[in-house]
Amino acid sequence: MERTIAFTLNGKPARVTVDDDRTLLWVLRGDLGLTGTKFGCGAALCGVCTVIVDGDAVPSCTMPMKDVAGKSVLTIEGLGAEHGGAKHGGADHMGAEGQLHPIQEAFVKHGAFQCGYCTPGMILTTYAFLRKTPRPTREQIIDALDGNLCRCGAHIRILEAVEEAAATMKEGAR
Numbered sequence: 001m002e003r004t005i006a007f008t009l010n011g012k013p014a015r016v017t018v019d020d021d022r023t024l025l026w027v028l029r030g031d032l033g034l035t036g037t038k039f040g041c042g043a044a045l046c047g048v049c050t051v052i053v054d055g056d057a058v059p060s061c062t063m064p065m066k067d068v069a070g071k072s073v074l075t076i077e078g079l080g081a082e083h084g085g086a087k088h089g090g091a092d093h094m095g096a097e098g099q100l101h102p103i104q105e106a107f108v109k110h111g112a113f114q115c116g117y118c119t120p121g122m123i124l125t126t127y128a129f130l131r132k133t134p135r136p137t138r139e140q141i142i143d144a145l146d147g148n149l150c151r152c153g154a155h156i157r158i159l160e161a162v163e164e165a166a167a168t169m170k171e172g173a174r
Contacts, residue, residue, distance in 0.1 A: 004031065005069045010078025020066035027051045027065055028075060036076035036120045040149070047148030052122035053073050057128035076120035077126065079104065103127055103165040112161035114152035122148050126162050134170055 004017045009032070016031055025156065028034045028051070037060055040048030044059035051060045052074035079101045100108070103126050113119040122145065129136070129144040136144070141162045 005065050006069050007070060008072040010073070010075060014073075016065070018065050018144035024051065024053075024063040024065060024068055024073070025063055028060060028073075034075050034077050038117055038120060040118075040121075045059060045119075045147075045149075047121045047145075048118050050124045050148065052124055052128055055128065055131065057125045063095070076124060076129075079123065086098045101127070102168045103130070103161075106161040106165040106168065107158075110157045110161040110164065112154055113150075113158040118148060118150045118152075122150070122158060126165065130162075130166055130169060131132055134166065136162075136166055141166075 002017060002019050004015055005020075006013065008014065008128070014032070016027055018027055018031065025037060025039060028037045029039070037051055038048045040046035041063050042136045044062040046060070049059050049061040050057050052072075053063070053068065054071050080099060084160060101123075103123050107113060107119060107123060112122070125145060125148050129141070133140055133144070137142065141159055145158065145162070
């Protein structure tokens with residue numbers, strides 16, 4: 001059934017008229033032009049399509065739009081300054097327009113990607129994880145990212161980036 005679904009997208013009100021069962025992934029990419037969210041397996045097994053819905057990291061490839069109604073969605077495009085004030089631990093990490101989030105900065109600094117295809121999902125999974133676990137151990141980071149696959153082999157650099165982002169965010173930087 002097609003209907004108009006209202007939700008918050010990257011801090012701003014959004015409305016789309018779509019079939020209830022159309023997935024969030026395809027609405028983001030096809031209808032709204034937000035191509036930072038990638039298609040991976042289509043079965044919620046790889047983490048590539050991860051977005052944040054009401055604070056939780058979720059696979060957008062299996063989330064029907066009827067389940068998005070009235071919720072808040074954060075994509076990789078919204079994580080930077082244009083998101084407009086998402087907070088972690090009471091400190092604003094969004095900075096001036098065009099600035100990267102500390103997690104994004106850490107991924108760049110550590111070269112925590114090669115092809116970059118999995119990176120948006122990794123970063124958003126990390127974002128949700130660090131909001132709930134601001135002082136993680138390496139083992140906790142490994143467990144949190146277990147559902148996000150990287151075929152390029154950047155795993156050690158990803159772990160180092162998450163550790164640095166956690167330390168930076170814990171210190172209240174930006």
